[in-house]
Amino acid sequence: MEHQEPGLSAVELAAMRRSLTSGRGALTRRSLLRASGMGALALGGLGTLTACGIPPAKRSEGPAAASDDHSAQEKVINFSNWTEYMDISEDEKHRPTLEEFTKRTGIKVKYTEDINDNVEFFGKIRPQLAAGQETGRDLIVVTDWLAARMIKLGWVQQLDPSHLPHAFANLVQQFRMPDWDPGRAHSYPWTGISTVIAYNTKATGGKKVDSVTQMLDDPSLKGRVGFLTEMRDTMGMTMLDMGYDPATFTTPQYDAAIARLQKGVDKKQIRRFTGNDYTSDLDKGDLAACLAWAGDIIQLQADNPAIQYAIPAAGYMTSTDNLLVPAKARHKTNAERLIDYYYEPAVAAELAAYINYVCPVEGVRPELAKIDPALAANPLIIPDKAMASKSHAFRSLTVQEEREYEEKFAKLIGA
Known part of the structure; x- marks a missing residue:
């Protein structure tokens, strides 16, 4: 299967502008990340990709050529x-x-x-990568769609498993086999990102909201429901609710989900599609319920106990930010040692306690409990087996699918 051809669409550009102008509570790190580089193909076609610094992809002839490794002589890592x-x-x-x-x-x-x-950063390093030159970076963190693209282009080095004993042993099962990097030959997750349902109990009158069906059909929520401008999250969550698997869906299934959401728009059940600014609307109660990113919920709950979340019985969407060693990096072995270091449970716990996103490291719970028992018990940071089993990823898309699906989604949300 071909991988997706990411760029920055009008939808994402609008979301990014909102992120820069909305209220203080709206601009979380995860929201800004998702609003600014979500992988949608610009409606103007492949030409827009080049304008954004992302060339049309060509399938690589193989893994990136091994570069001279200066790790032994130069005890340094350049980490972006x-x-x-x-x-x-x-x-x-x-x-x-x-x-x-x-x-x-x-x-x-x-x-x-x-x-x-993602797009801005790729624009910085693309000229060197395309020219077969080092980027000045040994380790980078990018979102899964861009990681997929860089691997496909042959601009990422294959990792040496012998340098990654903790990472190989401790990577949680749900992140082990992405279709864009089977077996994690080139990447390891820095964090996972979960898309779930969030609701404000003051706005719902204490009612729990735990399914897309309820969001679209409950008359008490009319005009106070929000979905995301990120196509993969909104469409993935809707298809799951309809019994379709986002990892294997067909175009007719995608179209059925579009039609279902369109009904929600037409009858004004859906208030609007949002970028990162859902956080302030949810906090104030202007949105009673919405699709939301788990990292944002943890931050919102710290100040507002009325904010709650639900994992739908149908499942939820997951994506990742990933550690990669760019082609021609001078210190690959050093970078691999750092990757492996962050897969030691005690180290992973220190990181998770600070950033509050999904930890991809098995065995971190008892170490995190030593730091903060509440965080260790939070399934938004350490999903339990039941939650992990409901995790789903959006399948990779061909160039034609990317264009077709984004056009339909943009029409739905009025972009």
Whole structure:
């Protein structure tokens, strides 16, 4: 199956603008990430991809050529990540887990928070990758659609399993076999991102909202329901509710889900489709219920106990942010040692306690409980077996499917 051809559509651009102009409570790190690089193909066609710094993909002839590894001589790692995606001390002067890694290994980590959205970051490193040159980075974190694209282009190095004993042993089952990187030959998750249903009990009169069917059909919620401008999350959750598998769905099934949501629009059950700004609407009660990202819910609940969430019986959507070693990176072995370090349960617990997203490391619960028992018991951070079993991923799309599905979705949401 061919992989998706990501770009930045008018839908995502609008969401990103909202993220920059909405209220203080709306701009969480996860919301900004999802609003700014979600992988939809621009409606103007493949030309828009190039304008965004993403060329039309060509299937790679094989894995990225091994580059000279200077790890033994140069005890350094150049690590690029998103903002607020690494633990930091209260005085903001120390990175505890990174400093412990250096103390243990002698490898200095030059840590840079220079990823603000996937498309923008790819535009920075694309010229070097396309020219077969090093990017100046040994380790990066990008969302699954972009990870898939870079692997397909041959711009990511294959990892050495012998350097990753903890990662290989401790990666949780639900993230082991993405269709875009079977067996995790090139990538390991930094975090998982769950899409669930959130609701405000003050706005629902104490009623629980736990299915897309209820969101679309309950008259008491009319005009106070929100879905996301991210096609994969909204369509994935709707197809699950209809009994379709997002990993194997057909075009007729996709069209049936579009039609179902269109009815919700026509009868004004759906208030609107939102980017990151659902957080402020949900907090205020303007939205009684909406699709939401789990990391946002944890942050909202800290200030508003009326915010609750539900995992639909039909299941929920999951995606990942992923650690990759770019082609021509000078310090591949050092980077692999850092990846493996973050798959040690005690280290993973320190990170999870700070960033509050889904931890992909098996055995982290008792270590996280030592830091914060409430976080260790939160299934939005450590999904239990029942929750993990309901996790679903959206299948990879061909170029034609990407264009066709995004056009239909944009028409639905009025983009």
